Amino acid sequence: MAARPLRFREKAAAVRFVLALAWRADRRRLALLLTTQVVMAVGQGVALLALRDVLAHSAAVSDDRGRLAATLTGLVVLGAVGVVSSVTQVCTGVWEQVLKLKTEALATDRVATAACAVELAAYEHPDFHDRVERAVSTAEQHTTTLLTSGVSVLRAITGIVAVTVAVVLTAWWLFPLVLLAALPSVRVAVARQRRNFGLRAELAENRRMRRYLLWLLTGRAPAQEVRAFDLAEPLRDRLVRRFREAVDKETVFVRHFARRALVARLFGDLFVATTVVVLLVMLSRGWLALPTVLAALAATYLLSTQLRMAMRMSETAGGTLLFVADLRDFTGGPPAAPAADPEEFTTLSTDRISFHYPGSGRPALREVTVELRAGEVVALVGENGSGKTTLAKVLTGLYRPDSGTVSWNGEPVTDPARLRTASAIVFQDFQRYKMTAADNIGLGHADGADDTAIAAAAELAGAAAVLENLPRGYRTTLSPELPGGVDLSLGQWQRVALARAFFRDSRFVVLDEPTAALDARAEADLFSRIRKLYPGRTILLISHRLLTVRDADHIIVLHDGEVVEQGTHDDLMAHGKHYAELYLIQAAAYSDVPTYPVRPGRVSG
Numbered sequence: 001m002a003a004r005p006l007r008f009r010e011k012a013a014a015v016r017f018v019l020a021l022a023w024r025a026d027r028r029r030l031a032l033l034l035t036t037q038v039v040m041a042v043g044q045g046v047a048l049l050a051l052r053d054v055l056a057h058s059a060a061v062s063d064d065r066g067r068l069a070a071t072l073t074g075l076v077v078l079g080a081v082g083v084v085s086s087v088t089q090v091c092t093g094v095w096e097q098v099l100k101l102k103t104e105a106l107a108t109d110r111v112a113t114a115a116c117a118v119e120l121a122a123y124e125h126p127d128f129h130d131r132v133e134r135a136v137s138t139a140e141q142h143t144t145t146l147l148t149s150g151v152s153v154l155r156a157i158t159g160i161v162a163v164t165v166a167v168v169l170t171a172w173w174l175f176p177l178v179l180l181a182a183l184p185s186v187r188v189a190v191a192r193q194r195r196n197f198g199l200r201a202e203l204a205e206n207r208r209m210r211r212y213l214l215w216l217l218t219g220r221a222p223a224q225e226v227r228a229f230d231l232a233e234p235l236r237d238r239l240v241r242r243f244r245e246a247v248d249k250e251t252v253f254v255r256h257f258a259r260r261a262l263v264a265r266l267f268g269d270l271f272v273a274t275t276v277v278v279l280l281v282m283l284s285r286g287w288l289a290l291p292t293v294l295a296a297l298a299a300t301y302l303l304s305t306q307l308r309m310a311m312r313m314s315e316t317a318g319g320t321l322l323f324v325a326d327l328r329d330f331t332g333g334p335p336a337a338p339a340a341d342p343e344e345f346t347t348l349s350t351d352r353i354s355f356h357y358p359g360s361g362r363p364a365l366r367e368v369t370v371e372l373r374a375g376e377v378v379a380l381v382g383e384n385g386s387g388k389t390t391l392a393k394v395l396t397g398l399y400r401p402d403s404g405t406v407s408w409n410g411e412p413v414t415d416p417a418r419l420r421t422a423s424a425i426v427f428q429d430f431q432r433y434k435m436t437a438a439d440n441i442g443l444g445h446a447d448g449a450d451d452t453a454i455a456a457a458a459e460l461a462g463a464a465a466v467l468e469n470l471p472r473g474y475r476t477t478l479s480p481e482l483p484g485g486v487d488l489s490l491g492q493w494q495r496v497a498l499a500r501a502f503f504r505d506s507r508f509v510v511l512d513e514p515t516a517a518l519d520a521r522a523e524a525d526l527f528s529r530i531r532k533l534y535p536g537r538t539i540l541l542i543s544h545r546l547l548t549v550r551d552a553d554h555i556i557v558l559h560d561g562e563v564v565e566q567g568t569h570d571d572l573m574a575h576g577k578h579y580a581e582l583y584l585i586q587a588a589a590y591s592d593v594p595t596y597p598v599r600p601g602r603v604s605g
């Protein structure tokens with residue numbers, strides 16, 4: 001977010017953005033709302049002139065009956081204006097409320113669309129998280145605040161214009177006086193707005209951390225660890241400290257501007273009081289007639305109230321402009337391309353790709369060159385942190401390499417979305433959606449969920465028996481936090497994640513530690529049937545359990561971000577280096593024969 005105040009052009013663009021959103025959300029109510037603001041404001045000016053004329057007329061009529069009739073007519077006119085204004089206010093209140101809700105829904109949808117169109121790597125930047133958080137809260141609050149305060153500003157401004165016309169027709173010289181009375185408050189409002197921009201940006205990280213700490217203290221997922229490790233106290237301490245920091249800064253800000261606003265207000269009131277005294281003096285000297293003085297007093301009151309309201313509302317609107325401009329920027333990127341149909345491939349390869357995570361000095365992948373052929377089961381092995389998951393994410397289009405190319409059938413891929421469409425991936429830290437079992441399996445499928453296909457995918461993943469026996473079968477919500485919801489064991493969840501990958505008809509399937517939580521029988525079953533389960537598809541299997549990947553067509557060994565070996569199990573065992581060492585360490589654990597070390601010293605490449 002820009003720390004500087006916005007230029008006029010940027011402010012206008014932000015206002016246009018909100019108006020366009022509201023227009024798209026509900027054009028009929030927006031039009032009604034804007035029109036009534038203008039009509040009501042004009043009505044005020046008309047009522048003022050009517051008041052002056054009624055007073056003048058009743059003063060001019062000599063007999064009592066005539067004076068009474070004129071006064072009554074005036075009162076009826078004013079009463080009618082009052083009734084129409086009350087009814088209109090109630091109606092506009094309803095229109096405004098509905099329009100706000102619809103605009104908020106549309107703005108939030110824009111944020112979600114924009115966030116999902118951003119590449120995964122953006123999530124590694126703290127700035128991006130700040131932007132998303134700001135965009136979400138702007139969509140929820142500031143957009144509608146700008147809309148409602150903008151409507152009030154419009155009403156106040158048209159009111160000022162209407163009353164000014166009435167003033168000019170009554171006592172024109174009052175206008176500059178009232179304007180001067182408002183000037184100090186305008187200056188304070190502008191200064192406050194500017195400082196507010198800076199303060200929000202300063203406190204963005206603080207707010208994000210507070211939300212995170214609060215989630216740790218109240219969320220279901222962290223609840224068990226917070227209790228097991230007695231973390232409540234230290235976490236609460238941190239939360240309190242963060243709050244104190246925010247409250248201190250906000251208090252300094254509020255106090256400083258309250259003082260300045262008070263001085264400005266007293267100055268303005270003094271000016272208005274002086275104007276009133278001048279009017280009374282003019283009346284006593286006979287320079288002005290009583291009706292004119294009364295109308296002028298009413299106009300002074302109305303004008304200064306309208307000016308104050310315009311100022312307050314434009315301060316509120318102004319305070320939101322920077323956020324809205326930021327939101328406009330966030331949602332203004334090119335729309336995500338519609339998902340193309342998955343394409344067939346014969347080879348998926350990388351040529352000397354390197355990748356490093358933002359903020360990390362060490363590359364996670366270095367000059368990696370691999371080739372996967374259609375229909376193969378390829379295993380990716382290596383120690384923790386060797387780059388397996390990162391390589392899988394590059395191959396599935398979730399990350400763009402810093403250098404080197406990923407090729408599809410030998411042709412370099414420029415749009416990673418093409419890779420994403422063709423892939424299904426079961427992550428190590430897969431998602432557990434707080435939705436029904438059917439949704440957890442079929443949600444990602446463009447054609448929508450087909451019950452038979454969902455059941456078939458669950459069957460293949462070994463999840464069918466568990467899911468069928470849930471209270472509402474596949475319609476059971478998988479979250480005990482929701483009514484009627486239940487939880488699954490970690491292994492059962494993993495089967496659901498596998499079913500999700502089965503359901504997605506992709507040519508390329510990545511299974512990242514797919515059996516970490518499965519029991520021995522389920523694991524052995526998955527690996528022995530993997531080719532049957534994914535017929536004709538290419539599978540990249542990441543696993544630390546080397547005994548289970550020995551049947552893979554091709555094994556790629558990563559070490560510290562580099563490919564150090566590749567080949568079949570037999571090739572690599574014969575090579576007797578990195579893979580063989582890791583394999584024999586594990587094999588030894590299941591055997592009485594001490595087979596490790598293969599040879600003295602460390603091997604690589």
Ligand SMILES: Nc1ncnc2c1ncn2[C@@H]1O[C@H](COP(=O)(O)OP(=O)(O)OP(=O)(O)O)[C@@H](O)[C@H]1O
Nearest residue numbers: 124357360364382383384385386387388389390391
């Ligand atoms: N989001 C991230 N930001 C910064 N560095 C990261 C991030 N994710 C991974 N890394 C680093 O990149 C390197 C490769 O990580 P990666 O997750 O690809 O390893 P891995 O081989 O899959 O490990 P494991 O076997 O533990 O799953 C590691 O050094 C890791 O610390």
